[in-house]
Amino acid sequence: MDHRDHVRLLRDGIGPGQGVWADIGAGWGAFTLALADLLDTDARIIAVDRDTGALEALRRAMQARFPQRVLEVMHADFTQPMALPPLDGIVMANALHFVRDKLPVLAHLRAYLRPGGRLILVEYDTDRGNRWVPYPLTYPAWAALAERAGFAETRLLARAPSSFLGGFYAALSLCPAGPPASMR
Numbered sequence: 001m002d003h004r005d006h007v008r009l010l011r012d013g014i015g016p017g018q019g020v021w022a023d024i025g026a027g028w029g030a031f032t033l034a035l036a037d038l039l040d041t042d043a044r045i046i047a048v049d050r051d052t053g054a055l056e057a058l059r060r061a062m063q064a065r066f067p068q069r070v071l072e073v074m075h076a077d078f079t080q081p082m083a084l085p086p087l088d089g090i091v092m093a094n095a096l097h098f099v100r101d102k103l104p105v106l107a108h109l110r111a112y113l114r115p116g117g118r119l120i121l122v123e124y125d126t127d128r129g130n131r132w133v134p135y136p137l138t139y140p141a142w143a144a145l146a147e148r149a150g151f152a153e154t155r156l157l158a159r160a161p162s163s164f165l166g167g168f169y170a171a172l173s174l175c176p177a178g179p180p181a182s183m184r
């Protein structure tokens with residue numbers, strides 16, 4: 001995949017493209033750079049990862065490709081509480097598959113989103129893991145899990161082929177106003 005593919009995967013999920021967005025498990029920033037292309041010029045972008053080397057590479061890539069963007073980087077473990085502000089959007093690409101017990105992490109991420117906030121998940125469309133992608137989930141499994149985690153209106157945005165594990169999907173879910181039905 002190249003930058004155009006990353007942009008295409010996210011494009012239909014961005015909405016107004018304003019406010020504060022976080023790329024959770026940003027790595028070297030393929031999807032952070034896509035966000036920089038898609039979001040309003042005034043939008044804030046925060047890249048979160050536990051790999052400081054990757055965040056430094058991302059900072060340099062952003063400077064080279066989108067010098068007008070102010071990128072905030074946060075060294076953090078996304079399974080733990082993070083010092084994030086209220087978010088209008090989250091991108092989580094190829095990072096949730098590192099988590100076996102996904103529900104608590106999703107509930108924790110959901111709490112950072114404003115009502116109506118957007119979660120765009122990019123994942124391999126398979127439920128057969130391996131040592132590099134230990135706990136992937138298909139789009140139907142994601143749609144069911146997102147609902148259990150209190151997200152609403154989950155829909156498929158786009159797909160991209162991959163020689164590794166078949167292909168990716170991008171899906172959008174919304175954070176509804178109020179607590180999830182399971183917690184009322």
Ligand SMILES: C[S@@+](CC[C@H](N)C(=O)[O-])C[C@H]1O[C@@H](n2cnc3c(N)ncnc32)[C@H](O)[C@@H]1O
Binds near residue numbers: 024028048051054079
């Ligand atoms: C396969 S890379 C994906 C990077 C990027 N999102 C992409 O799609 O190109 C997964 C990234 O998630 C990060 N990661 C995995 N588990 C994490 C955790 N618990 N907290 C923070 N970062 C994590 C890794 O350090 C790595 O940079």
